Amino acid sequence: MSARVIDGKARAARLRQSVAHAAGKLKREHGLVPGLAVVLVGEDPASQVYVSNKVRQTQECGMRSIEHLLPEATSEAELLALVDRLNADPQVDGILVQMPLPSHIDSDRIVLAIDPAKDVDGLHPVNAGRIVLGKEGLVPCTPQGCVILAKEELGNLSGLNAVVLGRSILVGKPVALLLQNENCTVTMAHSRTRDIAALCRTADLLVAAVGRPEMVKGDWIKPGATVIDVGINRVEAPEKGPGKTKLVGDVDYEGAARVAGAITPVPGGVGPMTIACLLANTVRAACRIRGIEEPAI
Numbered sequence: 001m002s003a004r005v006i007d008g009k010a011r012a013a014r015l016r017q018s019v020a021h022a023a024g025k026l027k028r029e030h031g032l033v034p035g036l037a038v039v040l041v042g043e044d045p046a047s048q049v050y051v052s053n054k055v056r057q058t059q060e061c062g063m064r065s066i067e068h069l070l071p072e073a074t075s076e077a078e079l080l081a082l083v084d085r086l087n088a089d090p091q092v093d094g095i096l097v098q099m100p101l102p103s104h105i106d107s108d109r110i111v112l113a114i115d116p117a118k119d120v121d122g123l124h125p126v127n128a129g130r131i132v133l134g135k136e137g138l139v140p141c142t143p144q145g146c147v148i149l150a151k152e153e154l155g156n157l158s159g160l161n162a163v164v165l166g167r168s169i170l171v172g173k174p175v176a177l178l179l180q181n182e183n184c185t186v187t188m189a190h191s192r193t194r195d196i197a198a199l200c201r202t203a204d205l206l207v208a209a210v211g212r213p214e215m216v217k218g219d220w221i222k223p224g225a226t227v228i229d230v231g232i233n234r235v236e237a238p239e240k241g242p243g244k245t246k247l248v249g250d251v252d253y254e255g256a257a258r259v260a261g262a263i264t265p266v267p268g269g270v271g272p273m274t275i276a277c278l279l280a281n282t283v284r285a286a287c288r289i290r291g292i293e294e295p296a297i
């Protein structure tokens with residue numbers, strides 16, 4: 001058996017098209033061009049790539065993107081002052097502060113300072129609380145991407161046994177809540193879980209978000225299950241030559257693909273959905289701030 005590949009790149013491209021369509025409608029019908037402020041502190045090379053992709057893709061969808069590139073030495077007070085200005089700026093509908101921040105800045109304080117209505121990353125406790133309550137809010141991008149890909153493969157998720165590996169605030173916890181809101185029976189597994197392999201074998205839908213390269217083996221997977229791999233781990237790849245590296249997920253892809261019914265690859269699975277969901281959240285935020293009906297995305 002060889003699992004179907006859930007193509008996150010293609011799904012993200014379709015979502016971006018849908019965002020561009022919605023942005024066009026807002027411009028035509030309301031003269032509204034949503035604006036996303038993207039804030040980067042420091043010069044982390046991976047973050048620079050993510051930020052420039054976010055800015056470019058926002059513009060390609062017909063929205064405005066305002067980039068704030070700040071030096072590594074920026075103080076927490078300076079960043080808080082910028083967030084305050086962006087909160088008050090009517091041209092800004094969404095605020096994204098790229099993570100991780102330098103260690104001298106408390107990221108929790110920064111996230112807490114963002115107006116929840118502009119929190120297109122969905123990280124503010126108000127938006128996290130809305131997921132807990134099952135109420136409409138801004139849903140964090142990577143967890144949102146996981147659910148879209150699972151639905152793409154399975155349609156209705158209601159009644160499925162879902163196991164979420166990992167309990168991080170950024171991915172594991174929100175994914176588990178979103179799946180509960182989809183009427184899955186959800187179990188969360190973590191480093192203290194007893195016989196994690198046996199638990200994973202009960203899952204119709206397995207979401208791996210532990211940040212440990214290829215931890216989930218083929219014999220952890222129930223035959224025919226859907227596997228969503230959130231991990232993006234850079235590891236050495238001696239087979240590609242000395243000093244070369246490659247990206248792998250939290251799932252041993254080859255082993256898992258022999259057993260699963262469907263699986264997301266790494267790269268090209270959940271990762272591309274993150275930015276596409278950010279763009280969708282920017283449209284939603286712009287509409288909700290103004291009380292405009294949201295175009296379908």
Ligand SMILES: Nc1nc2c(c(=O)[nH]1)N[C@@H](CN(C=O)c1ccc(C(=O)N[C@@H](CCC(=O)O)C(=O)O)cc1)CN2
Binds near residue numbers: 121
């Ligand atoms: N404020 C935020 N910071 C960070 C987030 C976030 O959602 N909000 N997530 C990550 C980084 N990230 C976006 O910011 C991100 C990560 C990965 C991808 C992606 O498309 N990955 C590709 C592989 C890319 C590669 O070749 O290196 C894939 O998986 O196919 C997009 C966005 C941390 N910070």
